[in-house]
Amino acid sequence: xxxxxxxxxxxxxxxxxxxxxxxxxxxxxxxxxxxxxxxxxxxxxxxxxxxxxxxxxxxxxxxxxxxxxxxxxxxxxxxxxxxxxxxxxxxxxxxxxxxxxxxxxxxxxxxxxxxxxxxxxxxxxxxxxxxxxxxxxxxxxxxxxxxxxxxxxxxxxxxxxxxxxxxxxxxxxxxxxxxxxxxxxxxxxxxxxxxxxxxxxxxxxxxxxxxxxxxxxxxxxxxxxxxxxxxxxxxxxxxxxxxxxxxxxxxxxxxxxxxxxxxxxxxxxxxxxxxxxxxxxxxxxxxxxxxxxxxxxxxxxxxxxxxxxxxxxxxxxxxxxxxxxxxxxxxxxxxxxxxxxxxxxxxxxxxxxxxxxxxxxxxxxxxxxxxxxxxxxxxxxxxxxxxxxxxxxxxxxxxxxxxxxxxxxxxxxx
Amino acid sequence: xxxxxxxxxxxxxxxxxxxxxxxxxxxxxxxxxxxxxxxxxxxxxxxxxxxxxxxxxxxxxxxxxxxxxxxxxxxxxxxxxxxxxxxxxxxxxxxxxxxxxxxxxxxxxxxxxxxxxxxxxxxxxxxxxxxxxxxxxxxxxxxxxxxxxxxxxxxxxxxxxxxxxxxxxxxxxxxxxxxxxxxxxxxxxxxxxxxxxxxxxxxxxxxxxxxxxxxxxxxxxxxxxxxxxxxxxxxxxxxxxxxxxxxxxxxxxxxxxxxxxxxxxxxxxxxxxxxxxxxxxxxxxxxxxxxxxxxxxxxxxxxxxxxxxxxxxxxxxxxxxxxxxxxxxxxxxxxxxxxxxxxxxxxxxxx
Numbered sequence: 001x002x003x004x005x006x007x008x009x010x011x012x013x014x015x016x017x018x019x020x021x022x023x024x025x026x027x028x029x030x031x032x033x034x035x036x037x038x039x040x041x042x043x044x045x046x047x048x049x050x051x052x053x054x055x056x057x058x059x060x061x062x063x064x065x066x067x068x069x070x071x072x073x074x075x076x077x078x079x080x081x082x083x084x085x086x087x088x089x090x091x092x093x094x095x096x097x098x099x100x101x102x103x104x105x106x107x108x109x110x111x112x113x114x115x116x117x118x119x120x121x122x123x124x125x126x127x128x129x130x131x132x133x134x135x136x137x138x139x140x141x142x143x144x145x146x147x148x149x150x151x152x153x154x155x156x157x158x159x160x161x162x163x164x165x166x167x168x169x170x171x172x173x174x175x176x177x178x179x180x181x182x183x184x185x186x187x188x189x190x191x192x193x194x195x196x197x198x199x200x201x202x203x204x205x206x207x208x209x210x211x212x213x214x215x216x217x218x219x220x221x222x223x224x225x226x227x228x229x230x231x232x233x234x235x236x237x238x239x240x241x242x243x244x245x246x247x248x249x250x251x252x253x254x255x256x257x258x259x260x261x262x263x264x265x266x267x268x269x270x271x272x273x274x275x276x277x278x279x280x281x282x283x284x285x286x287x288x289x290x291x292x293x294x295x296x297x298x299x300x301x302x303x304x305x306x307x308x309x310x311x312x313x314x315x316x317x318x319x320x321x322x323x324x325x326x327x328x329x330x331x332x333x334x335x336x337x338x339x340x341x342x343x344x345x346x347x348x349x350x351x352x353x354x355x356x357x358x359x360x361x362x363x364x365x366x367x368x369x370x371x372x373x374x375x376x377x378x379x380x381x382x383x384x385x386x387x388x389x390x391x392x393x394x395x396x397x398x399x400x401x402x403x404x405x406x407x408x409x410x411x412x413x414x
Numbered sequence: 415x416x417x418x419x420x421x422x423x424x425x426x427x428x429x430x431x432x433x434x435x436x437x438x439x440x441x442x443x444x445x446x447x448x449x450x451x452x453x454x455x456x457x458x459x460x461x462x463x464x465x466x467x468x469x470x471x472x473x474x475x476x477x478x479x480x481x482x483x484x485x486x487x488x489x490x491x492x493x494x495x496x497x498x499x500x501x502x503x504x505x506x507x508x509x510x511x512x513x514x515x516x517x518x519x520x521x522x523x524x525x526x527x528x529x530x531x532x533x534x535x536x537x538x539x540x541x542x543x544x545x546x547x548x549x550x551x552x553x554x555x556x557x558x559x560x561x562x563x564x565x566x567x568x569x570x571x572x573x574x575x576x577x578x579x580x581x582x583x584x585x586x587x588x589x590x591x592x593x594x595x596x597x598x599x600x601x602x603x604x605x606x607x608x609x610x611x612x613x614x615x616x617x618x619x620x621x622x623x624x625x626x627x628x629x630x631x632x633x634x635x636x637x638x639x640x641x642x643x644x645x646x647x648x649x650x651x652x653x654x655x656x657x658x659x660x661x662x663x664x665x666x667x668x669x670x671x672x673x674x675x676x677x678x679x680x681x682x683x684x685x686x687x688x689x690x691x692x693x694x695x696x697x698x699x700x701x702x703x704x705x706x707x708x709x710x711x712x713x714x715x716x717x718x719x720x721x722x723x724x725x726x727x728x729x730x731x732x733x734x735x736x737x738x739x740x741x742x743x744x745x746x747x748x749x750x751x752x753x754x755x756x757x758x759x760x761x762x763x764x765x
Contacts, residue, residue, distance in 0.1 A: 100504055107497065110493075211580065211624075219515070219582075220581075220582040220583050220584075221580050221581060221582050222515050222516070222582060223516075224515070224516060227519070240500070240527050241500040241503075241504075243496070243497075310493060314493045314496075315492050315493055316519075317519065319492050319516050320457070320516070321456065321457030321489070321491055321492050321516070322491060322492055323491050324457075324490035324491040324494075356497075359487060359494075359497065359498065359501050360501075362487055362488065363485060363487070363501065363505065365485075368488060368490070
């Protein structure tokens with residue numbers, strides 16, 4: 001299954017599992033190496049370590065180990081849950097305590113949800129030879145659109161209102177992706193430049209909306225929207241503190257949908273052909289212009305859904321500080337997932353878990369920026385697999401690696 | 415390179431062994447139980463040089479003065495507010511401090527779901543109140559009033575200026591108090607000092623940058639106010655005011671009045687032109703809430719108001735201008751402060 005998803009059109013050279021192992025080897029080692037180097041940062045920013053070395057070399061070393069174990073122990077417990085605690089909670093039978101004990105892993109899924117949508121947006125672009133750097137901006141516009149539909153329309157039944165608000169997010173994000181797509185297709189204006197520009201327009205536009213037309217009445221012009229109607233909410237499954245919501249499963253469904261579109265339909269084949277070699281695509285009679293526009297619009301729509309889900313399922317109103325850069329992290333996610341939907345899902349789960357685990361780490365006075373460093377390291381190693389191969393002395397696989405994301409865009413593909 | 419792999423293997427092995435040993439190594443004796451003051455920041459982060467940082471100073475004061483333990487969690491995005499508050503609820507914090515209006519929704523939801531946990535929200539209050547939340551609000555106009563009186567006494571051109579970031583209550587209260595201070599000076603001394611940039615009758619007609627981070631705008635506003643004759647300016651727009659300060663420094667014949675913290679210390683490059691600052695001491699109110707928990711007088715559903723009397727707001731020292739402010743004016747301001755505290759002077763009466 002995994003094999004099929006990762007390498008759908010290619011001829012199978014090696015047996016399935018060996019091939020899968022090879023595909024996963026570099027990302028897995030990248031994660032491991034990222035954690036090892038992240039540990040160095042934890043050590044050099046820890047006061048206990050300096051205090052330890054101030055006493056004696058041995059005490060210093062002990063402090064080093066102690067700090068790393070405590071930090072990563074907290075991170076894993078925060079991301080996945082503490083098995084001892086879960087068992088004790090279930091034995092104790094206190095419902096709240098059980099919910100708290102199992103919450104970490106579910107919260108990781110909540111953290112992963114916007115990553116999945118945003119990662120799919122970037123992956124779809126990569127597959128068609130487009131660098132969509134504008135995911136963050138599209139996410140904000142999608143969120144604003146979903147918020148507006150969520151609070152401004154009243155009296156609709158939930159079965160209509162919630163999907164409508166969700167759809168509004170896709171439309172908003174889609175519009176923000178369509179513009180640079182259109183510019184690329186019609187004028188050749190590079191989508192990297194244009195999507196970055198569109199990001200800034202989106203940030204300032206949403207700030208203006210939140211302090212102006214969409215501001216919460218009685219807030220005195222604070223940058224926060226009214227709370228969305230109950231009927232527009234994407235439901236959460238359990239009482240507090242568990243925030244797991246339907247949006248996570250919708251995200252998984254969309255991952256399957258994108259996979260199906262890309263790899264099971266003629267349209268997806270055309271799109272991937274444009275991405276792999278635009279000249280060949282044109283020669284084969286594929287309409288490059290419309291494919292570029294459609295791809296950017298769909299990419300933007302997926303990004304918009306990342307914002308919409310966050311609003312409708314978690315935040316329930318829009319305020320400044322909506323996203324801490326999920327749209328930019330998603331570029332890393334698509335790389336890490338080799339631009340396959342299933343890869344994006346796993347990469348998103350990893351990043352969601354890391355970010356969620358960071359909270360527990362921060363309780364030990366370890367800055368949560370360490371996790372950003374680890375994420376950046378993982379990305380660096382995935383983007384430059386030669387480093388990992390050199391460190392671990394791995395041979396380059398015989399069949400050339402699929403490097404989807406350099407499929408012609410930088411050369412000015414058109 | 416082989417060495418690197420070897421080192422990695424050793425590192426892994428050691429960490430496995432040590433993690434296995436870890437539980438045995440921890441002392442089993444019950445540690446001394448300290449009360450916990452736990453702050454959730456907004457997306458500005460813990461070192462924003464504004465209310466997140468000042469409230470954190472208050473939590474640290476609780477640590478040093480009351481023997482509490484101070485912890486914080488930084489929010490990177492809106493979705494973190496609820497998550498961080500929940501983490502602190504699980505930590506069994508004795509006081510959860512949330513900072514600012516934007517945490518209002520998350521704090522309300524958490525407080526209502528956990529009625530036995532004590533919360534305090536900085537620079538915000540609930541109407542209707544929530545029984546386990548203490549709001550921290552500030553009578554900033556009292557301190558700004560003193561600044562206005564001082565400015566009116568120090569101006570040479572007969573004009574002083576102010577502007578704000580946004581026409582929201584926490585901003586306009588500075589401008590309001592400042593303007594009333596000037597008017598009071600006029601009524602006492604029979605002078606006619608003019609305030610540019612604020613209108614008591616209609617606050618929305620004042621000068622606003624609509625930005626809390628665009629220093630260039632601060633510079634433009636400062637230049638405009640100086641062109642119109644103001645020689646003392648109080649910018650109420652966070653870091654935007656630093657742009658104003660740079661404009662004033664270039665011009666060289668005007669002064670500024672800082673807000674929130676003592677700009678002589680926090681913006682020391684402008685120490686030479688900082689007449690004084692209107693202080694909003696969110697650390698002292700945060701500490702006051704912690705103290706009320708210590709002595710059992712914590713009363714949820716109420717507000718702690720930072721006033722001149724409580725030291726929650728105040729006027730910073732004159733520092734470099736100490737010798738330039740006439741002793742008589744200083745004495746008048748001290749008397750004024752006493753009168754406001756005693757209630758002899760009511761700001762609302764001054765028009």
